[in-house]
Amino acid sequence: MQKFKIVVWLAIYIIMLFPVALMAQRNDGAVISGDFADPSIIQVGSKYYAVGTSSEWAPHFPIYQSTDLKNWRHTGYVFNKTPQWTSGSFWAPEYYKIKDTYYIYYTARRKADNMSYIGVATSKYPDKDFTDHGVIIAFGKEAIDAFVFKDHGQLYITFKAYGLDNRPIEILSSKLSADGLKLEGETFSLLKDEPRIGMEGQSILKRNRYYYLFYSAGNCCGAQCGYNVRVARSTKFEGPYEVYEANPILSENYKWKCIGHGTFVKSPNGADLYLHHAYNRESNTLTGRQGLISELKWPANNGWPVFKVQKLIGPPVSDINDSFNSNQIAQYWQWDFRNVTPNIKQQNGALYLSGTAKQSNQVGIVLTTRPVSGNFVMTTTVINHNNALKGLSFYGDANMAAGIGTKNGKVVVWQVKDNKFAVLSEAPVNGSLPVHVQLKLSPDRTCEFLYRTGTTSWKKLKINEVFNASFLTQWDRSPRAGLHFKGNENEHALFADFSIKNID
Incomplete structure (x- = not known):
């Protein structure tokens, strides 16, 4: 009888917990969904601005705006035109403001030697019209992840130095000129990566008598990542810094993994909030490193800080439904600037896509957006007919x-793998009617390809093997979904609409 009572109470307890677990899972969400790594945040009056890594996509460094830190709106980019000195890898931008000027310190590869160094750009606005001033830090074999800190009236810039011959990774610092555009004095070390666990994405706060140096350790990116946030402190900005014995202070949980690289901002009630990135365990690398906000709590008596993970939860992910009714393309569109030069026009309820691609590019031109879910249905309507291939793509590189x-009176399912273009399936279509094409991505990473003409029912194009999209993910960025054109320079694609519906 006693065993029976124990079993009954255990069953009731599990039943009571189960709905709570489901509710918690439904409420978990990023504040900035989709691939938005290495974010930096700044407050301007009653508004907040956040900027993140764009890797190989142009325009470079997306900027978001919010009034409540929960609901964010994409308002622009730092660079609509690629800075002349750069060749790619646009990583880890850092916001700062000096007087009435906004600064972005950013990482990119230098065209001359393919080394990653730090440049700087300025604007009178937080989300537009940035002017590039070129490289500000070219140190050793790699200098990345800038962070600016002001101490007793003196500006300092800190950065990660990597690959310095046989020396460990270091967080280095230098005095910064009053105008924020050049280094002054000797560079000095704040913290060395003596355990060789990795060290980057630093951010510094001053609290009472201590300077707290927060940094990320471990492998940042990809399916095998192991990122986490650690802290060290010192009574002097220059150090020496004591590493916290109980590190890491922010790491993976049941919903998110590889948490790290962020900066702090004060909430309206004075709390220290940390905007950082993490991979969603469900969609993982298919949606990239998304923007989360966690709260930093300060114990009494100068104790070490602790994080309240995911303090702020953003709204449900948004669908895209675009009928191209304006004369300006949407902010969400980006493209692989290393491999294509697109020609994009939008007018009279249609989007025109053409352009040129590198000779080695087997895919063609893809006008892409960042997926915010690992389970979606993407659809477009092609309204012109020629020898070019026109439709949808899920693009890794x-x-x-x-x-x-659709191409030449046929609808075609295609793939490029190991730089080889192949037709997986095709079917004839009525060349005088608009052709609607659809790509479905399922949580298991498999894709289905469908089409219809006019108002007919959707038809699924069969391929010999189940198509799995896992191979599309790049180390430092998620695959992108969008409109596709592959043809000659004198041809083009014309689209009447574009949509992505995210499935719960």
Whole structure:
């Protein structure tokens, strides 16, 4: 009888917990969904601005705006035109403001030697019209992840130095000129990576008598990542810094993994909030490193700080439904600037896509947006007919992508893998009617390809093997979904609409 009572009470306890667990899972969400790594945040009056890594996509460094830190709106980019000195890898931008001027300190590869160094750009506005001033830090074999800190009236810039011959990774610092555009004095070390666990993405706060140096350790990116946030402190900005014995102070949980690289901002009630990135365990690398906000709590008596994970939860992810009714393309569109030069026009309820691609590019031109879910349905309507391939693509890079489109009176499912273009399936279509094509991504990473003409029912194009999109993910960025064109310079694609519906 006693055993029976124990079993009954255990069952009731599990039943009571189960709905709570489901509710918690439904409420978990990023404040900035989709691939938005290495974010930096700044407050301007009653508004907040956040900027993040764009890797190989142009325009470079997306900027978001919010009034409540929960609901964010994409308002622009730092660079609509690629800075002349750069060749790619646009990582880890850092916001700062000096007087009435906004600064972005950013990492990119230098065209001359392919080394990653730190540049700086300025604007009178937080989210537009930035002017590039070129490289400000070219140190050793790599200098990345800038962070600016002001101490007793003196500006300092800190950065990660990597690959310095046989020396460990270091967080270095230098005095910064009053105008924020050049280094002054000797560079000095704040913290060395003596355990060789990795060290980057630093951010510094002053609290009472201590300077707290927060940094990320471990492998930042990809399916095998192990990122986490650690802290060290010192009574002097220059150090020496004592590393906290109980590190890490922010790491993975049941919903998010590889948490790290962020900066702090004060909430309206004075709390220290940390905007950082993490991979969602469900969609993982298919949606990239998304923007989360966690709260930093300060114990009494100068104790070490602790994080309240995911303090702020953003709204449900948004669908895209675009009928191209304006004369300006949407902010969400980006493209692989290393491999294509797109020609994009939007007018009279249609989007025109053409352009040129590098000779080695087997995919063609893809006008992309960042997926915010690992389970979606993407659809477009192609309204012109020619020899070019026109439709949809799920794009990893110029040598790996897949899609469905129409060409020469046929609808075609295609893929590029290992830089080889292949037709997986095709079917004839009525060349005088608009062709609707659809790509479905499922949580298991498999894709289905469908089409219809006019108002007929959707038809699924069969391929010999189940298509799995896992191979599309790049180390430092998620694959992108969007409109596709592959043809000659004198041809083009014309689209009447574009939509992505995210499935719960």
